[in-house]
Amino acid sequence: MTGLERRYRRLLLAYPKAYRAERGDEIVGTLLDAAPPDRRRPAVRQAAALIFGGLRVRLGTQHGPRQPIWRDVLHFVAVMTLAVNTAQWAASLTGGTLQPNTIAGTAATAGALVLVALHRYRLALLLAVIGGLMWEYLITHFTLFSTLPWLAALLAVLTVLAWPRPRDRHTTPAVSTVVAVAVVTPQLLWTALPVAAFHGPGWLAWVLFAPAVLAVTFGVLDPRLMAAYAVNLLLGVTALATVFIDFGSLGVVTSSDVIAHFAAPLAVALVLLTAGWLVHRRRVRL
Amino acid sequence: MTMRESTYYVLAALLDERRHGYAIIKKVEELSGGRVRMAAGTLYATLDRLSAEGHVHADGEEIVNGRARRYYSLTPEGSAALRAEAERMAAAVKVVTDHGSGRAARVQPSAGPA
Numbered sequence: 001m002t003g004l005e006r007r008y009r010r011l012l013l014a015y016p017k018a019y020r021a022e023r024g025d026e027i028v029g030t031l032l033d034a035a036p037p038d039r040r041r042p043a044v045r046q047a048a049a050l051i052f053g054g055l056r057v058r059l060g061t062q063h064g065p066r067q068p069i070w071r072d073v074l075h076f077v078a079v080m081t082l083a084v085n086t087a088q089w090a091a092s093l094t095g096g097t098l099q100p101n102t103i104a105g106t107a108a109t110a111g112a113l114v115l116v117a118l119h120r121y122r123l124a125l126l127l128a129v130i131g132g133l134m135w136e137y138l139i140t141h142f143t144l145f146s147t148l149p150w151l152a153a154l155l156a157v158l159t160v161l162a163w164p165r166p167r168d169r170h171t172t173p174a175v176s177t178v179v180a181v182a183v184v185t186p187q188l189l190w191t192a193l194p195v196a197a198f199h200g201p202g203w204l205a206w207v208l209f210a211p212a213v214l215a216v217t218f219g220v221l222d223p224r225l226m227a228a229y230a231v232n233l234l235l236g237v238t239a240l241a242t243v244f245i246d247f248g249s250l251g252v253v254t255s256s257d258v259i260a261h262f263a264a265p266l267a268v269a270l271v272l273l274t275a276g277w278l279v280h281r282r283r284v285r286l
Numbered sequence: 287m288t289m290r291e292s293t294y295y296v297l298a299a300l301l302d303e304r305r306h307g308y309a310i311i312k313k314v315e316e317l318s319g320g321r322v323r324m325a326a327g328t329l330y331a332t333l334d335r336l337s338a339e340g341h342v343h344a345d346g347e348e349i350v351n352g353r354a355r356r357y358y359s360l361t362p363e364g365s366a367a368l369r370a371e372a373e374r375m376a377a378a379v380k381v382v383t384d385h386g387s388g389r390a391a392r393v394q395p396s397a398g399p400a
Contacts, residue, residue, distance in 0.1 A: 025353075025354035026307065026347075026354045026355065026356045027307070027330055028353075028354075029307070029308075029353035029354045029355055030306070030307035030308045030311070030326045030329070030330075032353055033307075033308035033353065034308055034311060034326060046325045046327065048325075048327075049325035049326065049327025049328045049331075050325075050326070051327075052327065053327035053328065053330060053331045056331065057334075062334060062335070285288055285289060285290050286288075286290065286293050286335065286336070286339065286341075286367070
């Protein structure tokens with residue numbers, strides 16, 4: 001085996017084992033046929049195509065055609081919103097109110113998150129309702145700001161349940177679910193950590209743009225995450241609006257508050273939705 | 287459904303005979319006048335998509351100089367999809383060429399000597 005072949009085979013590790021067993025030799029044969037005689041290392045273009053191609057096969061997103069993505073987008077929205085709700089519960093646990101009811105509420109919401117990740121939507125819905133109601137009765141007592149996040153989670157799970165199952169097998173792989181949670185991690189920290197931790201310059205940009213960059217980067221492989229994060233941002237802006245309406249009536253909302261908390265997230269959400277749509281459109285072409 | 291340019295040329299490369307991966311890459315380059323140069327990863331993603339849609343199918347394997355080769359052929363569905371895309375593009379071309387010749391026909395009488 002030449003050095004070039006060994007390097008190509010190393011790049012093929014991006015593909016799943018079963019795919020390599022079926023097509024590995026054939027792809028390497030084509031790569032070697034296409035390589036000039038003096039080539040010692042894979043060309044950057046060939047390497048990038050192998051890595052992206054392999055990761056798409058691993059994620060199950062290599063077949064774009066005839067796969068409507070909105071049901072999957074809502075699946076990831078449910079994952080994101082339930083992750084944030086679980087973080088809220090976790091924050092209440094660390095806040096000194098360690099009671100059986102609080103533990104039960106946390107477990108119910110975390111359970112709903114796990115069940116959604118496993119596509120067990122009916123049971124997830126039940127646990128999310130239990131977790132949400134306990135949250136309202138035990139912690140926040142039905143304020144609009146606190147109700148919106150779990151209502152959003154319920155709505156996402158309900159819509160996934162009601163949405164007709166696609167004819168083709170859809171894959172929402174574990175990696176994408178992990179990235180979906182990673183994308184909302186700054187939001188989780190914001191929810192779970194004391195407000196004082198976020199005082200200082202640039203924290204809003206960190207909370208807003210770091211996950212957006214992650215969503216866009218990963219969205220090249222799986223555009224559903226870009227759209228899901230955009231929807232999640234829009235839900236966050238809506239929840240925040242309920243607070244600002246109250247503060248606005250007190251006359252303490254400035255125009256810079258509006259730009260920072262509404263215009264910027266809305267712009268990011270719009271960019272992500274557009275980018276997700278464009279990537280998806282490109283993928284659904286034959 | 288519109289077709290990517292690379293997909294169009296991959297199907298076109300299989301019009302006259304079955305071909306293996308490298309031969310498809312070379313034929314695509316030739317048919318497109320060197321404009322479409324496919325990386326192997328892109329070619330196999332395209333072939334996977336086309337196989338899943340029933341437009342091409344694997345048609346024999348062999349080992350040449352120790353290298354594995356699998357041949358691909360166009361299915362009747364693939365052939366129909368390719369012709370449909372060609373007709374769609376021809377109709378699009380006709381919109382422009384007809385417009386040009388119509389304009390020329392209208393312009394010509396006044397452009398001639400008085």
